[in-house]
Amino acid sequence: MTEVADTPVGRRLQHVKHIIIVCSGKGGVGKSSVSTQLALSLRGSSPNARVGILDIDLTGPSIPRMLGLDGHPVHQSSDGWVPVHADGSEARLVCMSVGFLLKKKEDSVVWRGPKKNAMIRQFLSDVRWGELDYLVIDTPPGTSDEHLSLIEHMAPVHSRLSAVIVTTPQAVALLDAMKCLSFTRAVNLPLLGLIENMSGYVCPCCGEVSNVFSTGGGEEMARREGIKFLGSLPVDTELVTLLDAAEPSPLSDGVTSGVNGDTNSASTFALWQRYQQTPTASLFSKMAEEIVRTLARDEGSATTPSE
Amino acid sequence: MLAVQHAASAPDPLSVPSNAPEHCPGTESELAGKADACAGCANQEICASGVTRGPDPALPLVRERMSTVKRKILVLSGKGGVGKSTFTAQLGWAFAADEDTQTGIMDVDICGPSIPTILGLATEQVHSSSSGWSPVYVQDNLGVMSVGFMLPSSKDAVMWRGPKKNGLISQFLKDVDWGALDYLIVDTPPGTSDEHLSIVTYLRDSGIDGAVVITTPQEVALQDVRREIDFCRKVGIKVLGLVENMSGFVCPKCKGESQIFKPSTGGGRRLAQDMNVSFLGSVPLDPRIGKSADYGVSFLDEYPDSPATTAYLEIIDKIKQQLDVL
Structure with missing residues (x-):
């Protein structure tokens, strides 16, 4: 890849080490929730890791909602858009989404393919990502314009791309x-693995596990297709509530009192603190570790690691 | 990757060709062939000559085909996985329960068609005849059309950009032999993009009776649903009402009810109030709904005792009432 810097996208993403695309054919299976958790966990994976998260679900x-950044404006500098910092001055988790560009929260973005294509190119070429260890890309459901555009524009950095597929256990989602x-x-995208989301729900009254959306389908599919199964995540109402940016969960009162919703407060990254207290966080951190290991190994075999 | 049987090969219905530059003004625009973006486009001369500016040649054909369809209903939601297809299927089954009612279901989710599985038609294929593509029938008064019936294997990804999707949607409307229908229910993919614009454009002349908008209780879903209602207003579609799915879960063991997706900002009811649309009802989360969908059986028929069935039927009644008044 000698021509890496030849396109604006290639130049802009020059210092991004790994690009992870989170996708699933189906909507509402938890792509955004997994992307958010992955970005948080990767950020937490080392004290200096810098992570970007790009939301290309344009409609x-x-x-923004999941990171508690609803309504944040994006600043334009002479050198392009400045991504929104989810963790304030630490600036180790930076985010870009079309949600930041909308004036009102109920504004609909009614775009056909060519305009979506242009927006995605702009996100890749005009955002000042800077040096990133990981760039997590959250995609819309399907396999259409957004996905094809993404792969096309990322061609100069294709060697650094990989994907995670999210599913729920029902047949319809699989x-x-x-x-x-x-x-x-078809597009030759290396797969890091499959995550089964919403696998089982623990009744808060009696502790009975209900398979609300069936169970085990993801693991079965991974085995059949010979892909890595990263694990399954149960429905975690605490996590749902946290990412829905509702009132702070009672567990985390001590941490967040007074700074509820203000994830930009300088010293503590409240969302991370609260996330770590959810039951899912520990399950997810294992998946993130596995991803980090896989990427490090692939990097080691391909080029010399830069650290 | 995809083999689609072509019935009558129709003129290209695309407003933006697949090889258009990204700021293409659209072939029907006043600026077609003259905008800055047109410089260098292979189609510039054709556009500039003005022949493309007439109305879409597919429109009269769609109008003719749709002239025998009484009611056209869209099922929409900005968010994915909230139960659009499941609701569409229940609505279809409920309408078709009356044997004198002819119902059609059209699945315009091109990249992720779920309707064939939910209706138990996963292995069916489309057949074409002299009068067009014949829908696949669940029972003699419930016909279905989906891209799922055209794929050689269910594993195949349909990697299509907008214009190709639009082309197929126009074919679904003009080349499918729907016959005389009392209801045509259109299941849509999440979002507000090509598929939605196309279906609205093609059906504008024939008239869309209204849209049922589906949501789940959490704010992340409501955000997208607000956008969808905004879309309906922009394009002038009447919102028949809002349905809240997956609201509350009753544990099969202890019968205690809990909220899996907490309505942290007031849920669907509040949203309906805020946006001034009617609230049709909430359907509790019953694991058997998903199971029925996977097995392709009618949840309403299989589990008539479930509170979810009651909720579904009440909502469907309200929709029927609204449509009867029209």
Whole structure:
């Protein structure tokens, strides 16, 4: 890849080490929630890791809400858009989404393909990502304009791309996840693995585990298709509430009192603190570790690591 | 990757060709062939000559086909996975329960068609005849069309950009032999993009009776649903009402009810109030709904005792009432 710097996208992403695309054929399976958790966990994986998160779900951006950044404006500098810092002055988790560009929260973005394509190119070429260890990209459901544009524009940095597929256990979702897998194969996108989300729900009254959306389908699919199964995540109402940016969960009162919703407060990154107290965080950190290991290994075999 | 049987090969219905430059003004625009973006485009001369500016040649064909369809309903939601297809299927089954009612279901989710699985038609294929593509029938008064019936294997990804999707949607409307229908229910993909614009454009002349908007209780979903209602207003579609899915879960063991997706900002009811649309009802989360969808059986018929069935039927009644008044 000698021509890496030849396109604006290549130049802009020159100092991004790994790019992880989170996708699933189906909507509402938790892509954005997984992207958010992955970005948080990767940021937490080392004291200096810098992570970016790019939301290319243009007609239904959820990332700003999940990071508690609803309504934040994006600043334009002479050198491009400055991504929004989720962790304030630390600036180790930076985020870009079309949600930051909308004036009102109920404004709909009614765009056909070519305009979406232009927006995605702009996100990749005009945002000042700076040096990043990981760039997590959250995608909309399906395998259409956004996905094709993304892969096209990222061609100069293709060697640094990889994907995570998210599914839920029902047959209907697995069918679409299968399509997504076919997509990654068609465009030659290395797969880090499959995550099964919403696998089981623990009744808060009696502790009985209900398989609200069935269970085990993801693992079965991974085995059948010979792809890595990263694990399954149960429905975690605490996490849902946290990412929905509702009132702070009672567990974390001590941490967040007074700074509720203000994730930009300088010293503590409240969202991270609160996230670590959810039951899912520990399950997810194992998946993130696995991803970090895989990427480090691949990097080691391909080029000399820069650290 | 994809083999689609082509019935009558129709003129290209695309407003923006697949090889258009990204700021293409659209072939029907006044600026077609003259905008800055047109410089260097292979189609510039054709556009500049003005032949493309007439109305879409597919429109009269769609109008003719739709002239025998009484009611056209869209099922929408900005968010994915909230139960659009499941609701569409229940609505279809409920309408078709009356044997004198002819119902059609059209699935315009091109990249992730779920309707064939939910209706138990996963292995079916489309057949074409002299009068067009024949829908796949669940029962003699419930016909279905989906891209899922056209894929050689369910594993195949449909990696299509907008214009190709639009082309297929226009074919679904003009080349499918729907016959005389009392209801045509259109299941859509999440978002507000090509598929939505196309279906609205193609059906503008024939008239869309209204849209049922589906949501789940959490704010992340409501955000997208607000955008969808905004879209309906922009393009002038009447919102028949809002349905809240997955609201509350009743544990099968202890019968205690808990909120999986907490309505942290007041849920669907509050949203309906704020945006001044009617609230049709909430459907509790019953694991058997998802299971029925996976097995392709009618939840309403299989579990008539479930509170979710009651909720569904009440909502469907309200929709029927609204449509009858029209």
